[in-house]
Amino acid sequence: MSDRTAAAPGFPITHRNRVRRLHERGRYDTAAIYAILDAAMLCHLAYVIDGQPYATPTAFWREGDRLYWHGSSASRMLRAQSEGIPVCLTVAHLDGLVLARSAFHHAVNYRSVMAFGRARRIEDPAEKLRAMTAFVERFFPGRTAALRPPTTQEVKATAILGMRIEQASAKRRIGPPVDDEADYVAAVWAGVIPLATVVGEPSPCPRLPEGMAPGPDLAAYAPGRRLDAALAKNRAMMPDAEP
Amino acid sequence: MSDRTAAAPGFPITHRNRVRRLHERGRYDTAAIYAILDAAMLCHLAYVIDGQPYATPTAFWREGDRLYWHGSSASRMLRAQSEGIPVCLTVAHLDGLVLARSAFHHAVNYRSVMAFGRARRIEDPAEKLRAMTAFVERFFPGRTAALRPPTTQEVKATAILGMRIEQASAKRRIGPPVDDEADYVAAVWAGVIPLATVVGEPSPCPRLPEGMAPGPDLAAYAPGRRLDAALAKNRAMMPDAEP
Numbered sequence: 001m002s003d004r005t006a007a008a009p010g011f012p013i014t015h016r017n018r019v020r021r022l023h024e025r026g027r028y029d030t031a032a033i034y035a036i037l038d039a040a041m042l043c044h045l046a047y048v049i050d051g052q053p054y055a056t057p058t059a060f061w062r063e064g065d066r067l068y069w070h071g072s073s074a075s076r077m078l079r080a081q082s083e084g085i086p087v088c089l090t091v092a093h094l095d096g097l098v099l100a101r102s103a104f105h106h107a108v109n110y111r112s113v114m115a116f117g118r119a120r121r122i123e124d125p126a127e128k129l130r131a132m133t134a135f136v137e138r139f140f141p142g143r144t145a146a147l148r149p150p151t152t153q154e155v156k157a158t159a160i161l162g163m164r165i166e167q168a169s170a171k172r173r174i175g176p177p178v179d180d181e182a183d184y185v186a187a188v189w190a191g192v193i194p195l196a197t198v199v200g201e202p203s204p205c206p207r208l209p210e211g212m213a214p215g216p217d218l219a220a221y222a223p224g225r226r227l228d229a230a231l232a233k234n235r236a237m238m239p240d241a242e243p
Numbered sequence: 244m245s246d247r248t249a250a251a252p253g254f255p256i257t258h259r260n261r262v263r264r265l266h267e268r269g270r271y272d273t274a275a276i277y278a279i280l281d282a283a284m285l286c287h288l289a290y291v292i293d294g295q296p297y298a299t300p301t302a303f304w305r306e307g308d309r310l311y312w313h314g315s316s317a318s319r320m321l322r323a324q325s326e327g328i329p330v331c332l333t334v335a336h337l338d339g340l341v342l343a344r345s346a347f348h349h350a351v352n353y354r355s356v357m358a359f360g361r362a363r364r365i366e367d368p369a370e371k372l373r374a375m376t377a378f379v380e381r382f383f384p385g386r387t388a389a390l391r392p393p394t395t396q397e398v399k400a401t402a403i404l405g406m407r408i409e410q411a412s413a414k415r416r417i418g419p420p421v422d423d424e425a426d427y428v429a430a431v432w433a434g435v436i437p438l439a440t441v442v443g444e445p446s447p448c449p450r451l452p453e454g455m456a457p458g459p460d461l462a463a464y465a466p467g468r469r470l471d472a473a474l475a476k477n478r479a480m481m482p483d484a485e486p
Contacts, residue, residue, distance in 0.1 A: 025451045044287035046298035055289035055298045057335035087269030091298035103379045104397040146431040154347040176448045188389040189457045204434040205419045214432045
């Protein structure tokens, strides 16, 4: 990934987000970074409480250069993050196992983003309600129209956090193994075993009336489809969606 | 997940690993924790450098109560971790989207583990070589027999880090949505859209001789198979494999 375009809009490169290892795989332009973020639902949030680092998996979404996640108002993680502490939000897609002809050159194909910022809790109830709606709409476009509005108590019990991306970098590996020239003669299978997260057959709630089928809000999640493609498609339907 | 068995071998529960939110989903017994770890290849490592938290995705493996990962000797992350700094190694499997009848009760099905310890770098070349071999064997049992041994330079260029699990907790959600009683009449599809990471058709290296098929070391990765099942199967073949 050495094709970083200097003219493309991107994030400032500092000691924090500079890709050091295999830097030819690193990118800093927003298009590359947003594409990887928008193909994901799950991120891992790194934060520190009393010197102890934590990596917490959570669902997240992006609006412009802001990332949002949510949880319970009673969550220790979210309470700590409310203070404006630095966080690192990481997304990784595992795309394949790379089988090389020496142990040293084994690898994985992947796409990843590390985004840095300071978590801020959204306190304003109206803004919280908007974000709760955006969360559902980002993953299931049109679904909120079929749901009752959240109650005051539900808004209260929900904590929404967000951060502006101050810095970010994307990294990826694609393609076949790269072996030492002398090793290509080795009599061992080499190549890539692709991996993808895919959608299964929907399993209706046991209390759902007979014959009710998933609505258009779930159309992207057709059985057999790649999750990253479904998520990217739904992200593109957000009103604010930008590259 | 309220079926924690007090008598089962497990990790000590302290302020660091106690599952606070939805604690009925939390478990501390090694069987539950190891099963989730052993079904994964990718973890996210949280660590702190100069007050800044990072979550770095990386491949890892388990031997007993020890977790290992590797990287380049030149990596900033691994150099920092060599000092014995506290880390949190997190694994998350995203198993499904849970569609409820109110925005508030939407959820995901998942299995996750957070493991805490102090990273130690393996300095001894013989122990490093053993770990490099274990890394390949854990994912591709029998493969090292077909590979040339790593060179002294390759061993030198590889950093292997490990940690003893001091504390850990597992968390999971399974099953259909749980809605407020009054909402079950809502005319909206509710249920679970299952997700799984699956193996694709192997893509041979362009420089592989015609007609060479993947060997028995890759048997677990049959096209269409779930990655978690393949990884768990291969983990069970490790000589030290314990529950």
